[in-house]
Amino acid sequence: MSQDNAALDPAATADSQATISAEIEAAHAGYARDLAAGGAEETQPRVNFPPYRSSLLRHPTKSLHHADPETIELFSPAFGERDVHPLEADLTIQHHGEPIGERIVVAGRVLDGDGRPVAGQLIEVWQANAAGRYVHKRDQHPAPIDPNFTGVGRALTGPNGEYRFTTIKPAPYPWKNHHNAWRPAHIHFSLFGTDFTQRMITQMYFPGDPLFALDPIYQSITDQRARDRLVATYDHSLTSHEWSTGYQWDIVLTGSNRTWMENEEEEH
């Protein structure tokens, strides 16, 4: 509700989409020039990305300091069947009735940077409903809450790193970064690896979303190939007859440091 912009979000601005888009284009053009001049390929979002206004005061200005991981950093917390029930991977059965919207399956694998499956680890997801509304008290978007949809799921990856959620396709929703700002539809993913240094949170998007070009969060990744890694693929083999459509999305974590550092110690 626009009159409450400042109270709800101190970072809310009245900038136009054209202003934001011009800033995004300038950042991307600069990256393209650097790349052509032999600069490094960017694979992660920039934490300093001014078109995402909330990032202005929340990004470190000094470069990250290189650290060689110590013992605790080479391991990760363990989660088990006591922590997560298999039915928590179905977001459509948490209430008495069927949620409204397009039922979908999202499935894939979690791998590490060496291509090894990350088995038995926790994946958490959360998302808006089919109207673009989150079950969160700070979400004031006047779209209906669905009493049959909370939008939270959890799972443990299988022996080959596989996961599978059943849910409802989320809708885009407005936010207050600038005037008439809309997020592309997405599902938030939270992931653990075998080393805690692989911990990550990201967002999965749907193919062909017309809002991609306009969104400063998605576009904070300046490289198109890297952006594409966040977009799921429609997969008809995951679609079930008269039941749901299916999307496939694999997630790659950073490389584990445990194996090679242990091997190196043994060689000494």
Add this chain to the structure above:
Amino acid sequence: MSSAPELKLTPTPGQTIGPFYGYALPFPGGERLVERSHPGAVRLHGTVYDGAGVPVPDALLEIWQPDEDGAVASAPGSLLRDGYTFTGWGRQAVDNVGGFCFTTVNPGATEPGKAPFIQLVVFARGLLNRLFTRIYLPEDEAALAADPLLSSLPPERRSSLIARREADGSLRFDVHLQGENETVFLSFPRNGEA
């Protein structure tokens, strides 16, 4: 140390946690690695600040640490919190004035002579990718002086990674995402970035 082997696959990009994780990620007891009645219970508390020195009310923190003897936990049960199993991991969303408060134990040294620390990861609305850092215990000055990470930092930045022991035995550690007292944030080998 020799250089880390190259990755076969490019890691998936991160994205901000956004503002609406509050009904999804925090869970009852997430901030309690041990019960408050545990004989070695320690309060680890502080505030997350932005570059203007204003508390950040929508950050989520996770800690990961060894037990009092320096052993790395491998037991599941973090989401269950049975009150008996030390799993070494905690999660808390900061309160509306940026404050956090974990109940944990002092981590032990994982190897003799190593400086004990707690690993911390920070997520927040407005933060496009997670940030890693370390919370060192202040006591073992010899170990701190010998620590490879701390000794590679200028003194004024080094102090941003060392918790303060308060009179009541608690550990105080503030996170500054930006600004004069900016916390040292870390990158690790094999993260797929140039």
